[in-house]
Amino acid sequence: MTQTGRTVDEVAVAPDDVTSVEPRTSHSWWRLTVLGIGALVFVFPFYYMIIGSLQKNQNTSLSGVVPQPGNITLRNYGEINAALNLGKTLINSGVFTGGVLLATVVFGVLAGYALAQLRFRGRGLLFVSMLLLLMVPFQLLIIPLYVLIVRYYGLGDSYLGMIAPFAINSTAVFIFRQYFLQLPKELFDAARIDGANEFRILTRIALPLVRPALLTAMLLTFIGPWNEYLWPFLITKQQSMQPLAVALANYMNTVQSTVSNPFGTILAGAVVLAVPAVALFLAFQRYFVAPNIGSAVKG
């Protein structure tokens, strides 16, 4: 592209060109710099976690930021694996997270559909009290929940006990309700006249339309139980039942003195914990952008 044949519009969409329009360019330089600094601030801990996990000997000085060829090893991963049984804890994390996700989606979809589409007495009241429950912080509920689940139900050290308090997520119910409210009412009318019962309408007509939104909701929900520490920590005494986040935290408090680079070993565990979340994000990046549930209704 030459300087002469350029229109104003083209300049406007090419702000990184330094020579053409001075004010715009400096403006975008500023923006780039600020954004760059922001990105660095957010990425640095992540980067440092990876570097730290690969260090043979702990190097907390500034030079530790740059990887040094002589100081790199994978031994930390082996040590954390020996101490925690990474496979087993990852499976625990997986079962816990998967169970919460499954329950969140199943109950969220069912309750959300009912609140959006069915007419029944007390629907408004139910919805409002659900929103009220959202306001109660989980920390307040921990002790009663612990008593209930461990003492009464005897579900200590079990997957079910871990999953149960998170099984119904009122935020998810709320979100799914909004999705179902967005669908055109005539679709439901048509299906009812066609003779479909509510469950058929939900599975055959409503769900396929909100599928992208559903995936987004699942991805956003994933990170919660995956990183959850407090509840699984309370409810699991046996190490073999602990999710990775809990096992890692316990490790920090107890066994770390037995390894050569405790700092690196913890960071190695953190990397293992972070990898699935990062991988999911990379794989489903586009779903993190609000999906368009475009209704193929009218022309």
Add this chain to the structure above:
Amino acid sequence: MAQIVLNEIDKTYPGGMKAVNGLSLEIEDGEFVVLVGPSGCGKTTVLRMIAGLEEITGGTIRIGDRVMNRVAPKDRDIAMVFQNYALYPSMTVRENLAFGLRMRKTPKQEINRRVVDAANILGLAQYLERKPAALSGGQRQRVAMGRAIVREPEVFLMDEPLSNLDAKLRVSMRASLAELHERLNVTTVYVTHDQVEAMTLGDRVCVLRGGVLQQVDTPQNLFDYPVNLFVGGFIGSPSMNIVAAKLVRDDVGTAVMFAEYRLPISEHVVHARPEIEPYFGRDVILGLRPSDFEEASLVDESWARMPVTTHVTEALGGEIHVIFVVDAPPVEHKDVVDLAPEAEEGGAAVPLYEGKSVWTARVDAHSQVRAGDRIELGVDTRNLYFFDPDSGLAIGKKQAAEPRRSRRGTRSADSPGPA
């Protein structure tokens, strides 16, 4: 096939809004009935009540010989076509058509046969594997129709099925709808706000206003014998010209006077309509159809003359609409106010014509009339409409003796009235 009987049905929404008020209507087996009225008149609510999508506050709805008030929509043996088609976006055309039958556990072969039949009737055969998103508006509309047809229901309910189509497609779909009804002869209730659709499709047309049934009759009878000012003004396009007038009988003869005009009325007309007698010397509201005008030079002496100055002429090819101003204030009867949906959008009152009435006359296409011309119009005074200024009820144009059904007679003409 089935008869539908609505008996004094009411619909009151929570909050007290009364959408339908004591509506009674008998729809014969195989009849095509159109519910028409301005927006908000309750016509869609009535349809949804027949479908079972809306609860009935009072009265009874009978389809066939069953009272349907508390029967679920799926058990009423009806099929409905929606304005926005409501096709299931995640299913192909074939699945859309088959859905209702599959829900009813119809045998596979039977489903297949009916789907293919319907697709052939509607010209959808090559689109069966497509999703609705890949269809044009007209094709989607036909799929919506097909979904109703395959069910082979007792009753078709249609809620403005053509109003999302462009004008040209609408006309051709209107013809296909009429043909389809001819072929299947299923009882059909059709909702529209478009009076041309109502006139061309309906065996009978029900005019609603504010949830109250105004008149039910054949299209031609509605046009010729409106029961009140509202129906008179609603039916017919361009709509009826109305003005506050005075009926007089003096030395010169009987006549109706408004603005600077005096239109003589033949004694024969008065004789044929004795109900007019008490109104002599009193105020009435006069209605004149645009089609009862003609350029004076083209008609014989028996037509009354009205010299006017044309404001605008609209040449439609086959005819010319002459728009002129009559120096009389617009009628402000409630019937007329209800008729003007444009008024809400601020389009009605052109300040230029303030305090005057804007009229339309339909004249022959060969007329040489131009905007701004001073011309003489002939008026066929045999077809004047008179309305009581208080009640708005028609005076002396007798209702047809019985609201009969005429099967097809009125269907051929695209628009009502003499061309």
